[in-house]
Amino acid sequence: MAIVQCPNCNESISSRHKACPHCKTVMGELSAEELAAIAAKNRVKQQQRLLNWSFVALILFLGGFFYLYWRMPAQGSLEHLLGRAAVFIGCAWYLVNRVILVYLKKKK
Structure with a gap:
């Protein structure tokens, strides 16, 4: 077993x-055809999930950026640090998701 x-x-x-x-x-x-169809369906599901997470990451990045741009918090304040953290995390998360998506598309 x-x-x-x-x-x-x-x-x-x-x-x-x-x-x-x-x-x-x-x-x-x-059959082999059914297994291939199931694998293709699972790959599309994974790509859709990554696209959704990419949009969430982009919203986090843009939210932090626009907050810093319009509110202009004082350097070193908690608001400034949180805004910069949102920009950095959103950007990194977005880039990682996009690299994974490119890898999945080339893997076909």
Whole structure:
């Protein structure tokens, strides 16, 4: 008995299971075409999730930037530090997500 990944939901299951207990995918009856379709669907889901996180990171970056631009908090104040932190974290998060997306698209 070995632990394997379900091709549909990527949960760990026993190799003796006939169907995944999480998503009810029948394991023995999947053809190569069906496995490829499931893999493509999972890749698209992951890309969509990364795109959503990229937009959240972009909003964080722009929110921090515009806060610093319009409010102009005093240097060294807590507001200034939080604004700069939001800009830095948002920018880094956005760039990491975009690099991962490019990697996933080239992986096809």
